[in-house]
Amino acid sequence: MVKLIVDLMGGDNGYKATVEAINKFVSEHDDCEIVGVGDPAVLSDLSEKVRVIPSSTIAPMKCTVMQAMRDKESSVYKAVSNVNVENADGVVSAGSTGAFLSLCTLILKKIEGISRPALTTPFPTKKDNYVILCDIGASVENNAHELCQFAKMGQAYASALYGIEKPTYQLISNGVEEGKGTPELIEAYSLMKADPQFKGYVEGRHVVDGESDVVVFPGFVGNVFLKTSEGIGKMCGEMIKEGFTKNIFTKIGYLFAKSGMKDFKKKMDYKRYGGAMLIGVNKIAVKSHGNADARTFYNAVNLAYNLAKNDLVGKVKESLK
Amino acid sequence: MVKLIVDLMGGDNGYKATVEAINKFVSEHDDCEIVGVGDPAVLSDLSEKVRVIPSSTIAPMKCTVMQAMRDKESSVYKAVSNVNVENADGVVSAGSTGAFLSLCTLILKKIEGISRPALTTPFPTKKDNYVILCDIGASVENNAHELCQFAKMGQAYASALYGIEKPTYQLISNGVEEGKGTPELIEAYSLMKADPQFKGYVEGRHVVDGESDVVVFPGFVGNVFLKTSEGIGKMCGEMIKEGFTKNIFTKIGYLFAKSGMKDFKKKMDYKRYGGAMLIGVNKIAVKSHGNADARTFYNAVNLAYNLAKNDLVGKVKESLK
Numbered sequence: 297m298v299k300l301i302v303d304l305m306g307g308d309n310g311y312k313a314t315v316e317a318i319n320k321f322v323s324e325h326d327d328c329e330i331v332g333v334g335d336p337a338v339l340s341d342l343s344e345k346v347r348v349i350p351s352s353t354i355a356p357m358k359c360t361v362m363q364a365m366r367d368k369e370s371s372v373y374k375a376v377s378n379v380n381v382e383n384a385d386g387v388v389s390a391g392s393t394g395a396f397l398s399l400c401t402l403i404l405k406k407i408e409g410i411s412r413p414a415l416t417t418p419f420p421t422k423k424d425n426y427v428i429l430c431d432i433g434a435s436v437e438n439n440a441h442e443l444c445q446f447a448k449m450g451q452a453y454a455s456a457l458y459g460i461e462k463p464t465y466q467l468i469s470n471g472v473e474e475g476k477g478t479p480e481l482i483e484a485y486s487l488m489k490a491d492p493q494f495k496g497y498v499e500g501r502h503v504v505d506g507e508s509d510v511v512v513f514p515g516f517v518g519n520v521f522l523k524t525s526e527g528i529g530k531m532c533g534e535m536i537k538e539g540f541t542k543n544i545f546t547k548i549g550y551l552f553a554k555s556g557m558k559d560f561k562k563k564m565d566y567k568r569y570g571g572a573m574l575i576g577v578n579k580i581a582v583k584s585h586g587n588a589d590a591r592t593f594y595n596a597v598n599l600a601y602n603l604a605k606n607d608l609v610g611k612v613k614e615s616l617k
Numbered sequence: 618m619v620k621l622i623v624d625l626m627g628g629d630n631g632y633k634a635t636v637e638a639i640n641k642f643v644s645e646h647d648d649c650e651i652v653g654v655g656d657p658a659v660l661s662d663l664s665e666k667v668r669v670i671p672s673s674t675i676a677p678m679k680c681t682v683m684q685a686m687r688d689k690e691s692s693v694y695k696a697v698s699n700v701n702v703e704n705a706d707g708v709v710s711a712g713s714t715g716a717f718l719s720l721c722t723l724i725l726k727k728i729e730g731i732s733r734p735a736l737t738t739p740f741p742t743k744k745d746n747y748v749i750l751c752d753i754g755a756s757v758e759n760n761a762h763e764l765c766q767f768a769k770m771g772q773a774y775a776s777a778l779y780g781i782e783k784p785t786y787q788l789i790s791n792g793v794e795e796g797k798g799t800p801e802l803i804e805a806y807s808l809m810k811a812d813p814q815f816k817g818y819v820e821g822r823h824v825v826d827g828e829s830d831v832v833v834f835p836g837f838v839g840n841v842f843l844k845t846s847e848g849i850g851k852m853c854g855e856m857i858k859e860g861f862t863k864n865i866f867t868k869i870g871y872l873f874a875k876s877g878m879k880d881f882k883k884k885m886d887y888k889r890y891g892g893a894m895l896i897g898v899n900k901i902a903v904k905s906h907g908n909a910d911a912r913t914f915y916n917a918v919n920l921a922y923n924l925a926k927n928d929l930v931g932k933v934k935e936s937l938k
Contacts, residue, residue, distance in 0.1 A: 328666045358794075393711075422852055427932045433791055436799055470754055472839040477839055478757055500844030516799055520838055522846045523821030531743055532853035535884060539877025546877040553861055553870025560856045561642040 297327055298604045299384040300580075302597060303343070304334035304356045305371035306391020308587045314390065317341045321597050322338030328601050331382055333375040339495070349378055355395045355487035357586060364395030365402070372396055376395070379579050385604035386570070386580025388597050390588040397434055397574055397583070404577040407609065410614045412438065414446050414515070416453050419565050420507030428454050428463075428510045429503075432522045434574060435515030440483035441485050443467065443512055445616075447488065449575045450510035454610035456603050462493055463509035467495050468517055469497035478516065500524075539591065570595025573603060575612065580604045618648055619925045620705040623918060625655035625663075626692035629908045632659050633692075635711065637911035640664045642918050649922050652703055654696040655656055670699055676716045678907055685716030692734070693717055697724050697744055706925035707901025709892070709907040709918050718755055718904070723811035724899040728930065730937045733759065734897030735767050735836070735905070737774050738843070741884050742827030749775050749784075749831045750824075750856050753843045755895060756836030760803035764788065768809065770896045771831035773932035777870055777924050783814055798866075801835065821845075829912065850926045871911020885910035890918025893926060896933065901925045 304314045311334055318443040322345045332342060332571035333349045338422055342348065351371040355364050367373060376399040376602070379387050387404075389396050401413055414431035423429050430450035438446070447465045467484060469477040474485060476497060488494040495508045500521060503511050513521060536557070540550040550557070570592055571584035580603050584596035625635045632655055643651055643666045653663060654670045663669065672692040676685050687693060693712040697720040700708050708725075710717050722734055736753035742748050751771035752759070759767070768786045775784035779795050788805060790798040793804060797818060809815040816829045821842060836844060857878070863873040871878070891913055892905035901924050905917035 328737065349836065384910065422855065464684050468841065470837055470844075500841040500846075501848035501851070503845070514792055514886045517838060517841055520789065520821040521841060521845050523791075523847045524824070524842050525821075527822035527825050528849040530822070532850065532881070534743070535881045536857060536878075540874055541882050542877040542880075545873045549870040549872070549874025549877070551870070552866045553874055555860075555863060555867060557857075557860050559863075560853070560860050563856060 297329060298601050299329045299331070299382065300384060300597065300600055300604070301331050301333060301349075301375045301378050301384045301387045301392055303371045303375035303387070303389035304332045304339065306389045307357055307584065307593070308357070309457060310367035311335075312453065313419065313588060313590045314593050315339060315342050315394055317597060318346060320590070320617055322346060325601065326533040330597075331384065332447070333371045335403070346392060349374055355392050357392050359392050359395050361394060361398040364392065364399055374402055379404060379469045380578055384579070385599045386582065388582045388584060388600050390571075390584040390586060390593055390596070393583055393586070396581070400577050400581040401572050404579045404581060407576055407612055407616070410443050410445060410449075410576040410612070413574050413612060414449050415572050416450060416575050418457070418569055418571040419503070419522070419525070421504050423506035426458075427503065427508065427519055429522060430510060430512055430575070431515040431518050432513065432572060433515050435521035437516060438480065438514040440480050440487055443444060443484040443514065444487050445576070447494070448615040449509065449612055450512060451493065452601070452608060452615050453573065454573055456608040456611050457604040458509075464493050464495050465510035465512055466495045466498035466508040467616055468511060468513045468521070469499065472497045472499065484512075536560070570597075570599045573599065575608070578609060595615070618650060619806055619922050620650045620652070620703065621652060621918065621921055621925065622652050622670075622696045622699050622703060622705045622708045624651045624692045624696035624708070624710035624712055625711045626672060628905065628914070629678070630910060632656075634909060634911045635914050636660060636663050638665060638914035638918060639727060641911070641915055643667060646922065650822055651918075652699070652705065654692045654699065670695055676713050676755065678713050680713050680716050682715060682719040685713065697721055697864055700725060705900070707921045709901065709903045709921050711892075711905040711907060711914055711917070714904055714907070717902070721895050721898050721902040724903065725900045725902060728897055728899055728933055728937070731770075731897040732763050732771075733766070734895050735770050736893045737771060737896050738893040739778070739890055740824070740846070742825050744827035746827055747779075748827055748829065750839055750843060751896070752829060752836040752839050753893060754836050754840035755854070758837060759801065759835040761801050764801065764805040764835065764896070765808050767833045768815070768831065770933055771833060773929060773936050774815070774894065774924070775830040777927040777929040777932050779830075780832055783836060785814050785816050785829035786833055787819035787829040788818045789832060789834045789842070790820065790823070793818045793820065803831075810913040814933065832834070842874060855880070871926055890922045894920065896929070899930060901929060
């Protein structure tokens with residue numbers, strides 16, 4: 297039985313999106329106990345299967361770490377701090393990323409031996425599979441040792457989520473030849489080189505080729521990579537839409553081409569992935585998108601459930617041995 | 618009268634692409650003297666307006682700086698080293714980027730006061746204008762002082778290429794709030810803050826919004842940004858193509874939607890920009906794409922011509938005062 301604590305109040309769409317998602321989730325999963333955190337006064341539609349821990353405030357999306365730590369009545373604080381109290385497997389929130397990540401690190405604590413937890417997400421590739429990006433912004437700068445740990449954590453994630461036995465990984469750089477990159481990347485490359493699972497450097501343009509299961513990034517660079525992809529993907533989508541609405545002929549074209557375009561939209565739709573996982577702490581911690589709708593939040597809870605069931609935390613610990 | 622030295626041999630498509638491009642260029646421009654560098658034995662189709670400096674070897678695409686410096690008979694070495702000899706305004710090559718950048722820095726020398734030259738390119742935005750990216754990979758890591766100089770060089774470029782009087786600029790980061798980013802970015806932000814042309818941090822996803830004329834990047838990050846955009850844009854194009862070839866109906870749809878899709882393709886077509894400019898050396902130095910066809914190479918030469926005519930080098934010197 298998996299047990300998850302869920303912040304029902306965080307996120308731009310508030311309890312309406314989360315309650316709909318949780319009701320659907322519990323109706324489909326008999327082997328997962330959900331404990332919700334939120335204001336009982338607004339949660340009348342919540343399934344009776346879900347116990348509620350009351351909270352009275354909501355941490356603002358742009359709150360500082362200090363604010364997040366101080367307001368012990370906020371839904372995100374109560375959600376994270378009850379993981380150990382309730383002996384749960386993990387926590388899910390769509391609230392402030394900064395607050396969630398720091399609370400998880402401070403309260404759930406880093407796995408022994410991990411220098412820095414990493415934020416991780418699956419990313420679509422041309423091959424119809426996903427590549428795990430690690431780190432996409434829990435850190436800013438990372439040394440070679442941390443980059444090697446990111447590789448291990450990403451591998452544990454790929455193994456827990458997709459059942460891949462020996463996940464391969466690449467390291468982002470500005471060229472594929474050894475000696476390229478920042479001093480930290482060059483050092484990480486030399487440490488990874490002997491590992492048969494390491495497939496060398498990868499340039500930004502080839503991450504989507506899906507040549508490895510994991511791509512390792514220093515946090516700042518991973519953040520730029522992910523946001524750039526999002527911006528370009530969105531621009532492409534908008535331009536295609538513009539192209540189709542240009543005149544009566546292009547509009548007719550759309551009617552015919554619709555099914556093909558749906559596949560494109562589906563792939564570029566980041567909401568399908570539900571959220572990002574903070575990996576390297578002692579519990580499952582999934583941060584859903586701030587503007588998550590019910591479907592996205594459902595996917596985030598489902599991600600947490602799958603990672604808990606497949607013992608991601610145990611796999612990370614194992615990889616450090 | 619502008620005078621440019623052109624490496625006719627570098628690039629994957631060799632002299633065939635460059636000769637076609639140069640013939641078209643000289644037929645259209647009476648106020649630009651082109652001196653070509655190449656093997657006279659293969660240049661029989663070259664316009665008579667173009668004088669040829671003979672070269673006997675071609676630097677390999679993946680050559681090291683040492684190799685590039687040693688082979689003084691290569692077309693790229695002869696092109697760069699003849700800029701001062703010929704008292705030319707600049708040089709264009711589609712050959713090895715590493716060789717070209719280091720030869721330009723070593724032979725043409727940095728403008729007095731510039732710490733690091735920057736590689737710069739226009740990048741398409743949603744607004745149908747271009748944003749100047751600076752640096753996209755001449756450096757790897759950059760300190761705050763260098764980032765401030767990149768801003769000035771990018772502004773000089775925007776002013777020379779688009780005639781913008783007071784170009785605005787943003788600094789890449791992982792969030793827009795002051796205090797975000799690496800220590801170097803935080804310091805650069807504090808140095809830029811008082812400048813009315815500085816519009817703050819920009820995240821990867823918003824570079825394409827075109828909210829400023831220039832975006833400043835540490836070289837490694839700019840390189841990842843550009844290559845990521847290229848990879849995602851290419852994937853989008855391929856997926857759209859797939860969508861249209863799915864079945865008979867989507868194929869009919871394409872016939873109707875064709876004109877709209879052409880606009881999309883045109884925007885995503887990086888070859889239109891011709892090449893990247895190494896800014897911060899004492900002459901115009903344009904590096905065309907390694908796989909440049911005649912049209913791309915023409916655009917690269919045209920870019921060099923426009924930047925020389927509008928005195929980019931003088932504008933950079935002016936901005937340092």
